[in-house]
Amino acid sequence: MSLSNAQIDGARLLADLHTLRGFGAYKTGVHRPTYSKVDMQSREWLAERMREAGLTPEIDGIGNVIGRGEGEGPKLLLGSHSESQNHAGWLDGALGVMFGLEVARTLGRGVDVAAWADEEGHFGSFLGSRSFLGELSEADIDAGRNRYDGSPLRGALEAAGLAGRRRITIEPGRYKCYLEAHIEQGDVLDAMGLKIGVVTAIVGNWQFRISFEGVQNHAGTTRMAIRKDAGVALVRLASEIHRRFPAIVAERSVWTIGRILLTPGAPSIVPGGAEMYFQFRDTDPAVLRRMEHELHEIVAEAQAAGPCAVKLDTLTRPAPAVMDPRILDALDRAAERHAPGLHQRMPSGAGHDAQFLAKAMPAGMLFVPSIGGISHHWTEDTAEPDIVLGCQVMADAVAALLATDMAPVPVPG
Amino acid sequence: MSLSNAQIDGARLLADLHTLRGFGAYKTGVHRPTYSKVDMQSREWLAERMREAGLTPEIDGIGNVIGRGEGEGPKLLLGSHSESQNHAGWLDGALGVMFGLEVARTLGRGVDVAAWADEEGHFGSFLGSRSFLGELSEADIDAGRNRYDGSPLRGALEAAGLAGRRRITIEPGRYKCYLEAHIEQGDVLDAMGLKIGVVTAIVGNWQFRISFEGVQNHAGTTRMAIRKDAGVALVRLASEIHRRFPAIVAERSVWTIGRILLTPGAPSIVPGGAEMYFQFRDTDPAVLRRMEHELHEIVAEAQAAGPCAVKLDTLTRPAPAVMDPRILDALDRAAERHAPGLHQRMPSGAGHDAQFLAKAMPAGMLFVPSIGGISHHWTEDTAEPDIVLGCQVMADAVAALLATDMAPVPVPG
Numbered sequence: 001m002s003l004s005n006a007q008i009d010g011a012r013l014l015a016d017l018h019t020l021r022g023f024g025a026y027k028t029g030v031h032r033p034t035y036s037k038v039d040m041q042s043r044e045w046l047a048e049r050m051r052e053a054g055l056t057p058e059i060d061g062i063g064n065v066i067g068r069g070e071g072e073g074p075k076l077l078l079g080s081h082s083e084s085q086n087h088a089g090w091l092d093g094a095l096g097v098m099f100g101l102e103v104a105r106t107l108g109r110g111v112d113v114a115a116w117a118d119e120e121g122h123f124g125s126f127l128g129s130r131s132f133l134g135e136l137s138e139a140d141i142d143a144g145r146n147r148y149d150g151s152p153l154r155g156a157l158e159a160a161g162l163a164g165r166r167r168i169t170i171e172p173g174r175y176k177c178y179l180e181a182h183i184e185q186g187d188v189l190d191a192m193g194l195k196i197g198v199v200t201a202i203v204g205n206w207q208f209r210i211s212f213e214g215v216q217n218h219a220g221t222t223r224m225a226i227r228k229d230a231g232v233a234l235v236r237l238a239s240e241i242h243r244r245f246p247a248i249v250a251e252r253s254v255w256t257i258g259r260i261l262l263t264p265g266a267p268s269i270v271p272g273g274a275e276m277y278f279q280f281r282d283t284d285p286a287v288l289r290r291m292e293h294e295l296h297e298i299v300a301e302a303q304a305a306g307p308c309a310v311k312l313d314t315l316t317r318p319a320p321a322v323m324d325p326r327i328l329d330a331l332d333r334a335a336e337r338h339a340p341g342l343h344q345r346m347p348s349g350a351g352h353d354a355q356f357l358a359k360a361m362p363a364g365m366l367f368v369p370s371i372g373g374i375s376h377h378w379t380e381d382t383a384e385p386d387i388v389l390g391c392q393v394m395a396d397a398v399a400a401l402l403a404t405d406m407a408p409v410p411v412p413g
Numbered sequence: 414m415s416l417s418n419a420q421i422d423g424a425r426l427l428a429d430l431h432t433l434r435g436f437g438a439y440k441t442g443v444h445r446p447t448y449s450k451v452d453m454q455s456r457e458w459l460a461e462r463m464r465e466a467g468l469t470p471e472i473d474g475i476g477n478v479i480g481r482g483e484g485e486g487p488k489l490l491l492g493s494h495s496e497s498q499n500h501a502g503w504l505d506g507a508l509g510v511m512f513g514l515e516v517a518r519t520l521g522r523g524v525d526v527a528a529w530a531d532e533e534g535h536f537g538s539f540l541g542s543r544s545f546l547g548e549l550s551e552a553d554i555d556a557g558r559n560r561y562d563g564s565p566l567r568g569a570l571e572a573a574g575l576a577g578r579r580r581i582t583i584e585p586g587r588y589k590c591y592l593e594a595h596i597e598q599g600d601v602l603d604a605m606g607l608k609i610g611v612v613t614a615i616v617g618n619w620q621f622r623i624s625f626e627g628v629q630n631h632a633g634t635t636r637m638a639i640r641k642d643a644g645v646a647l648v649r650l651a652s653e654i655h656r657r658f659p660a661i662v663a664e665r666s667v668w669t670i671g672r673i674l675l676t677p678g679a680p681s682i683v684p685g686g687a688e689m690y691f692q693f694r695d696t697d698p699a700v701l702r703r704m705e706h707e708l709h710e711i712v713a714e715a716q717a718a719g720p721c722a723v724k725l726d727t728l729t730r731p732a733p734a735v736m737d738p739r740i741l742d743a744l745d746r747a748a749e750r751h752a753p754g755l756h757q758r759m760p761s762g763a764g765h766d767a768q769f770l771a772k773a774m775p776a777g778m779l780f781v782p783s784i785g786g787i788s789h790h791w792t793e794d795t796a797e798p799d800i801v802l803g804c805q806v807m808a809d810a811v812a813a814l815l816a817t818d819m820a821p822v823p824v825p826g
Contacts (some may be wrong), residue, residue, distance in 0.1 A: 181473055186634030203633060207680060219669040220616060220694055220762035231670050233653055239652040242645055255630040257644050257678040260673050263604030267620060267671040277680040281633055323457040349633035375631050376682070
């Protein structure tokens with residue numbers, strides 16, 4: 001049998017995606033937070049589908065669902081996440097997991113499939129993929145808190161029936177590479193009428209908290225000359241970022257101030273404190289460093305100018321994850337076969353589990369179009385023919401990579 | 414008896430202020446929100462002190478405590494508010510009420526004393542003085558809500574035992590003028606080593622809400638070129654206010670952005686909405702109109718520039734309240750007698766009940782120093798000798814005004 005002629009079953013894929021959509025259905029989207037009752041039910045359901053597909057499934061101590069193909073490696077690892085953002089889309093994450101399952105069913109061998117827990121960060125940051133890489137300690141789990149209500153991760157694992165289970169970590173020598181499909185989440189493919197995006201790299205998303213300390217006072221009785229207004233200091237610095245960044249960034253760079261807080265935040269009180277969350281993203285480490293340097297300059301100038309104290313905290317500073325050129329070639333060829341001229345290489349502006357897996361093995365990603373570029377909202381959607389097409393491209397690429405000589409990746413330990 | 418030689422009893426005044434401080438004591442300050450149990454206990458206590466002083470007290474349907482002197486007018490009306498901000502100072506409001514009581518005890522005749530309810534705005538805006546002027550309707554009371562927990566004003570009045578009581582309104586022809594003493598709340602007197610401030614005018618505090626509507630999106634996948642970031646629009650407009658206002662304001666003008674909110678306010682989401690509260694204050698209507706004009710220009714320019722929609726809502730736009738020159742003269746003379754060279758005329762940057770009373774009769778205000786300019790905080794304080802001195806100056810000025818020919822103020826209705 002020529003693997004590269006293997007045809008996926010589009011109707012079966014769509015039927016399963018629609019069934020998965022039923023766990024936590026919300027309008028036309030889903031509400032399936034990590035470790036919630038519907039999330040755990042969907043993981044049990046997924047494990048059952050894996051078993052039917054001939055894989056050996058296990059839900060581990062962090063909630064990862066991993067279905068192992070028969071026999072020894074080297075194998076391809078396919079996956080994404082299965083929980084959703086709150087009241088969000090039906091395909092964000094779910095699509096990549098079900099592509100993995102469908103490819104495993106289609107090819108019949110050589111594939112492991114994973115649903116990584118909590119990529120969406122309800123309790124932490126990429127808990128599942130980090131755990132699989134051995135980068136999530138018990139202390140990290142002790143410290144984990146729900147982003148919205150502050151409840152402990154330990155309690156959620158206990159309630160989900162996961163406490164005490166082993167956590168599966170990567171088996172040395174088993175994998176040739178990792179492949180993840182995902183909705184684009186941006187509007188690039190949709191706007192250009194393209195069907196497939198072949199991801200070249202996942203941006204580094206460098207995040208910062210900038211705090212300003214002034215003096216809180218009465219907004220009527222405190223003269224302008226003696227004020228130390230933390231809100232004024234914040235506005236001045238934010239304005240300087242927006243003024244200077246365009247000159248030093250690259251074409252695809254993005255930068256965002258997503259949150260601003262003035263303390264105490266009352267109309268008639270001069271703010272004594274202020275805080276903003278700032279992030280920028282690019283695939284080029286040199287560009288990231290240039291933006292960081294500019295930020296440090298702007299903060300230092302503000303600190304020197306006074307009258308408020310300015311403090312810069314670096315929250316995350318991950319390296320961009322470059323996808324493997326052999327996987328890019330395989331995806332390009334498969335895309336050209338099924339969607340000639342309707343594919344392109346592109347970076348991923350969003351974070352994905354693949355950025356962690358890429359630390360341990362060659363990794364690649366495939367995008368399908370997001371209608372209108374909408375994501376993290378229940379109206380998120382992708383045309384069904386585009387879903388089926390994307391999965392077929394993935395199956396072809398996986399078949400080609402299985403037939404390719406890629407030395408198994410050595411993993412420490 | 415020459416009224417102008419009347420000596421107040423400083424020890425009695427301080428003893429009463431310290432007793433009042435005991436209702437809701439919090440650290441060295443007080444926590445006595447309007448209509449709370451301690452607030453109502455303090456009003457009963459105050460009514461009893463008024464009765465002892467020969468006044469006829471009544472706690473009316475909005476919580477005002479009004480003690481009427483014997484006989485017909487014309488009289489002087491003295492007062493301030495007796496509730497406190499949350500966890501705030503012991504003198505803010507209480508000082509003026511107790512000055513009124515002590516002056517009534519000292520002079521023995523010609524004075525009514527009032528404690529206006531809710532100047533601090535726990536349930537509304539100057540409820541007591543507005544009610545006294547006939548400017549607070551039953552519909553206003555129906556609509557009143559607690560600023561912190563949203564509970565209805567009607568329920569609070571019921572719980573305080575005030576429901577169904579009549580509300581006292583100004584008696585036509587009774588009053589020559591209104592006089593209110595207060596702590597300065599700013600640092601001007603303290604910094605200059607002065608003891609008495611004679612208030613020339615209470616600023617108009619014009620307040621606005623400025624809203625920005627953009628498009629919420631993913632902060633990684635949405636290109637800068639297509640973003641409609643409401644937070645960027647807000648920062649740009651706020652920055653423009655701070656850049657242009659210094660050139661068009663007057664020496665004592667103040668302007669403040671006290672609150673900023675980005676929606677949804679998450680680090681990785683391009684804000685789709687943004688909102689800021691902006692206010693400015695001055696005693697000169699022409700300066701207020703100039704600032705308002707500049708604000709409208711800035712908003713119109715932002716709206717024209719796009720890409721976000723900008724909306725300006727005017728929340729309040731009160732006229733400044735000019736104090737009566739005859740009262741200023743009387744206060745100047747009394748201050749010069751007891752604190753020669755240690756007094757000055759000055760505007761009030763904070764709002765006070767006097768700004769409402771000034772609509773119905775000549776009004777005046779007297780400030781005593783605030784240590785370090787601190788107010789709306791439990792560390793607020795004034796040196797006790799300064800308190801006693803301030804009350805003596807007020808007593809002298811009241812005596813002089815009682816002896817002055819001021820035509821009673823005609824009141825409509």
